[in-house]
Amino acid sequence: MNPNFQYGDRVQLTDAKGKLHTITLKSGGEWHTHKGWLIHDNIAGLPQGSVVETTAGLRFLAFKPLLADYVLSMPRGATIVYPKDAALILGFADVGPGDHVLEAGVGSGALSISLLRAVGTAGRVDSFERREEFAEIARRNVTDYFGGVPENWSLTLGSVQDVERNQKYDRIILDMLAPWECVTMADEVLHPGGVLLAYVATTTQLSAMAEAIKESNRFTEPESSESLVRSWHHEGLAVRPVHRMIGHTGFLIQARRLAPGVIAPLRRRRPSKGSYGLPEEETTT
Secondary structure, rough: OOOOOOOOOEEEEEEOOOEEEEEOOOOOOEEEEOOOOOEEHOOOOOOOOOOEEEEOOOOEEOOOOOOHHHHHHHOOOOOOHHHHHHHHHHHOOOOOOOOOOEEEOOOOOOHHHHHHHHOOOEEEEEEEEEHHHHHHHHHHHHHHOOOOOOOOEEEEOOOOOHHOOOOOEEEEEEEEOOOHHHHHHHHHEEEEEEEEEEEEHHHHHHHHHHHHHHHHEEEEOOOOOOOOOOEEEEEEEEEEEEEOOOOOOOEEEEEEEEEOOOOOOOOOOOOOOOOOOOOHHHHHH
16 A cells, blocks of 8 residues: 555544544645645645645644544444444454455445455455445445445345355354344355354343354354443543543354254353243242
8 A cells, every 4th residue: 555645545634633634635626724725736645644734824634544534434324333343343253364254234334344354355245234225325435435346345235134045154244133033044154163243232132142043053152242442541640541432332242153963062051040030930929
């Protein structure tokens, strides 16, 4: 990647107060502010991390936006998968170059972009979205980010349960209301050892997905987690957590597909009292 700014690049401008602005460089273009304007031709060719000035002396720090910057500022239909969760999804599902990934619930396209970057040109991402308005927003965001529709990406309007059963995938990522309805489908299209991961918002969804995975007897014991990110302020010796943080956004639950005909050894665990309701003799008084 060329570290210098070129025409067609997005440029993230940060003013003295930390406010962010994003422009796309065009030959002969100008960006007007309350205090002068920036001439695009004066930015093209500069290295990232340069300070640029308007005609009236207003100064901005210029960088190409990171993926997280792009995702948090792009147009939205559905709620996005936040960068902190997208990073964990890629890590926990072990998505890498050459993987064939099935994604359901595209939303605004944030996770699709991360998946496409992770699989590289040797991999492929097949995405499904039921709502046409979400699919259209996601298509525009992905196209804008990559400068065109990636050749290794397909976006289908419809239910992921209708995916061709002769297709085989290395990873399945579900961001939808009822991912437990897709466990049987996942068993049919995942390679042995492949990862099934769901991103859900509530504990009720988390419980339903965990039980569906266990009852299928086709996957390893599911593991679940959430991430909480807290930023810190540091000014000399005044070091403290900031007052606002990115708290709960969703739960991740993942499991791996077993080999055909294999049932995993029963996980030995002692359930808490009331985990599955009261015994029948205790419910009648």
